[in-house]
Amino acid sequence: MKGVDGRVRIIAAVLFAVVTTACSRLDILTAIMFSAVLLAWFARLPVVETIKKLLSMDGFILILIATLPFTTTGTHWFGFSGFTASVEGGQLAMEIFLTANACMLSFLALVAAMPHPAIASGLRGLGCSKNLIQILLLTIRYIETLRLEYQRLRTAMQARGFQPRNNLHTWRSYGYLAGMLIVRSLDRADRVLAAMKCRGFRGSFPTVAEDAKLTKADYVFLWWFFLAVLFVVVWQWG
Amino acid sequence: MVVFLGCAVCGGVAMGLIKLTAVSFSYIPDKPVISGLDFELCNAERIALSGANGAGKSTILKIMVGLLQPDGGVVEAFGRVRTKERDFYEVRSRAGLLFQDADDQLFSPTVIEDVRFGPLNQGLSQTNADIKAHQALQIVGLSGFEDRVAHKLSGGEKRLVALATVLAMEPEVLLLDEPTAGLDNKTMARLVGILEDLPQAMVIISHDQNFLKKLVTRRVNLVPT
Amino acid sequence: MHVVDGVLSAPVLAIGGFVAVGGLTVGLKQVTSEKIPQVAMLSAASFLITLIHIPIGPSSIHMVLNGIIGLLMGWVAFPIFLTGLLLDAIFLGFGGLLSLGVNLSLMALPGVAVHYLFAARLNQSQRPFLWGACGGAVAIAATGLLAALALGYSSTAFIPAAKVVIVSHIPLVALEAFLCGSAIALMSRVKPELFLATPQLERD
DSSP states (O other): TTTTTTHHHHHHHHHHHHHHHHOOOHHHHHHHHHHHHHHHHHHHHHHHHHHHHHHHHHHHHHHHHHHHHSSSSSEEEEEEEEEEEHHHHHHHHHHHHHHHHHHHHHHIIIISOOOOOHHHHHHHTTTTOOOHHHHHHHHHHHHHHHHHHHHHHHHHHHHTTTOSSSHHOOOOHHHHHHHHHHHHHHHOOOHHHHHHHTTTSSOOOOOOOOOOOOHHHHHHHHHHHHHHHHHHHHHHHH | OOOOOOOTTTTTSSSSEEEEEEEEEETTTTTEEEEOOOOETTTTHHHEEESTTTHHHHHHHHTTTSOOOSSSSEEEETEEESSSSSHHHHHHHEEEEOOOHHHHHSSSSSSHHHHHHHHHTOOOOOHHHHHHHHHHHHHHHHHTTTTGGGGGGGGGHHHHHHHHHHHTTTSEEEEEEEETOOOOOHHHHHHHHHTTTTSSEEEESOOOOOHHHHHHHHHEEEOOO | OOOOOOOOHHHHHHHHHHHHHHHHHHHHOOOGGGGHHHHHHHHHHHHHTOOOEEEEEEEEEOOOOHHHHHHHGGGGGHHOOOOOOOOIIIIIOOOTTHHHHHHHHHHHHHHHHHHHIIHHHHTOOOOOHHHHHHHHHHHHHHHHHHHHHHHHHGGGGGHHHHHHHHHHHHHHHHHHHHHHHHHHHHHHHHHHHOOOSOOTTTTT
């Protein structure tokens, strides 16, 4: 899957999310989840790291999933100390769980696994605003630089005995830290703009090579993907 | 505030590349960093610009390429008086400024994209810009670094790539702001070797006397008064 | 705020997408190419800031600071948070593709509102902490409220979860108010030119 064009992978990820979100049958969603795992395997996602990412996302929906069986009325499923869970609620929770995980896993495999410049050029190839692409590229470029800046500020605080606690001093210090990081990042923006001007930047970025034509591998991937989507659509609604 | 130490080489005749006359500048009103500065860079000169912290050394380089507008005085570059932003477009192409922090200068995802950014802005085709970029990388001894990711380079490599981004535009003058700051001895020796072989006139800001001794032809000291 | 795919109903997703596209259009119009580095650095900074965890009570929460970005940048908050959300998805695996529009609107729209409410008052004010705190509090409260609305409108089954969202936002509002106030107070001392009489947006 490494050779597949960025545009194709982004479109595939969107299509995957649309179809998966529209599906409501648990058996189909389970099949979709399997195909997402398959995609992850094709993309050679690191196993432990990917599972960690999925679990941290599941943390976000934990409350929703845990409460749904009890708040949805329907056929009795199980109950304890006055609370009763319904079968319908359990199904709804399961549906959300599978959809969210399948969508995220497919996104990680199809989009996030690409090198970042490839994501950007894929978005550009799909007609995304040029300025937005430049913003995205510059942001990715400077995250590490700004993170080091943050580390230095943080170390300077620790060197003077700062320990996060539950008090106003802690929160004020964090506010200052955030404010200082924003000030430094704005200063850096000025210097980067100056560097651009020094190299002849006059307000527009030079356009570099047009997008490559889709290769045979791209078409093969697309056809397989469309077939899979068609299969799911027929299964759910046919 | 600074005093002027004149050009002993050409006396300001004919060969002047960059000339500042009675330039003054302040970041905060009424607190001038520079006042009444005269300075001239002539062909083939390598000038060391020294002075205490806050004497306005970096400020002078920025004024030369129009990144800062002086409060008073005249900036002449390559035989013409430069006042407006538009006047400096040409100057920036002919006088390359190496920034103190290479991270400010390397803003593209990969090394090759960074190095060809300047030539592309100069209106070169992609192919020719790539040729210029490869040549520049060769000069700094980093051939093969084209597809490396800029923010994952070491400090020394970043500095050399930044120099390559400047050289790719084929400037006539190099303005180097603390080029050795943070470099280890080995990388510094490498940088000296590269700079020695370059034909460009230079203005170098550095506190490193060893480094300066090997390169410069003349020294200008900014004296606070 | 990250609502994941599979939770929200189609109409809510559509409204979110519509608002996001509108906000992005207005926001990107204000981003001249000279401003691109500034917008990018603020995207990177706000992405990093959301990774900072702060102890509160027995647990810890992370800063959002959509108030600060809104105060400083107005509609440009849309492209800034879009970049942040894309990075969240790419690096951390948060959020979802279809809910991107909703998530973006939840973050950026309150920021824009806060800009119109407080930016003019903040500029050249003697009390930057106060207006920063107002901005921070109103922005995060609006984000929580909108998130609850998005959940509640999607399905009646989510109303309890929506209530949890609102309740859990109450301590967050207090904390964000204090953090934004402190941050803005520091910024107005260190870089007063950010808060001149004419807001950032209209300055050229």
